[in-house]
Amino acid sequence: MRLREGPIQLAARLGVAPATVHRILTTARMNRLSYVDRATGEPIRRYEHDHPGSLVHVDVKKLGNIPDGGGWRYVGRRQGSRNRAVTPGKPKNKWRNPKLGYAFVHTIIDDHSRVAYTEVHNDESAVTAVGVLHRAVEWFADRGVAIERILSDNGGAYRSHLWQDACEALSITPKRTRPYRPQTNGKVERFHRTMADGWAYARCYTSENERRDALPDWLHEYNQHRPHTACGGQPPFSRLINVPGQYS
Known part of the structure; x- marks a missing residue:
């Protein structure tokens, strides 16, 4: 799979029937290129923590202001x-007017339930990231979820002493992905693609404020009503237990 070739190309190399190659790849769960790490050619090992809060993923999505x-x-x-x-x-x-700048969407998403907490800010500094973390911890706690571990990339905010100290104060174990392996944090990356399609570029916004004002309603729809394939076709909130107003 390092060559990213399909059954026909591999069959020509090996001198066997394409159907035989396809059967072998299917047995090894390597029959789709989406199952393979683009950087290494190794099979992607998917995982899911067994209860909400065991691990959350954090990342920042950068968008040009409207x-x-x-x-x-x-x-x-x-x-x-x-x-x-x-x-x-x-x-x-x-x-281009440089004063327009960028919007930085900070997201913390639960590994088990896919429930997401998101804020939009004008920067991705350590101070902002820590503020988002504190508010996310409180938001998840109100829904019966205690965050135990948090996985980030190797961005400056997450390597800072401020981030480390905040995690220690909140009794959260910080973890970082291996360098140049963003797919390790794939759940939040995938959420940001969904968010871009469903909110950021979903319709014609006439200003950046209009787009930001539309985020809470979309996030509510995503968490509490939108079917999620990883949740068996149910919304992410269905994986949380005894949450007030769970389906409102």
């Missing part, structure tokens, strides 16, 4: 560029 009037995805590149070039109180600039 200019007033809408972004290029919906109003077209020409109009979108014009919207971005406008600085309040100044003539239109030819180039």
Whole structure:
């Protein structure tokens, strides 16, 4: 699988029938390239912790802020560029307005239930990340979940002493993925793709504030109503026990 070739190509190399190669790959659960790590060619070993809070994943998704009037995805590149070039109180600039900046979506998602907690901020500093962690711990606790371990990538915020001290104070064991192996934190990466399709780029927002205001409703739908394949077709909240207003 290091070559990322299918049964036909492998059969030609080995001098056997493609059906034989396919049967062997299926038996070894290597018949789909999605089962294979892109970087190493090794089979991906999927796992799931056995109870909520045993492990949560944390990550930050960076999005370009939407200019007033809408972004290029919906109003077209020409109009979108014009919207971005406008600085309040100044003539239109030819180039992108750097003051628009970025939105940083901080997410903490439970490994077992896939229940997600998300906040949008203007940076990804250690101070902001720690603030999100404290609020997420309280939010999960209100729903009967005590966070035991947290897995992050090797971003600066998560390597900081501030992050380590916050985890220690909250009795949470911090863990980091191996360098250049973001797939280890794949559950939160996959959530961010779902979030991008369902919220960030789901419709034409006429401003960044409008998009951010739409996040709580989408997150409620995701956690409490949207069927999730990893939860047997039930919403993530179905894996939490005795939560007030669980399906409201």
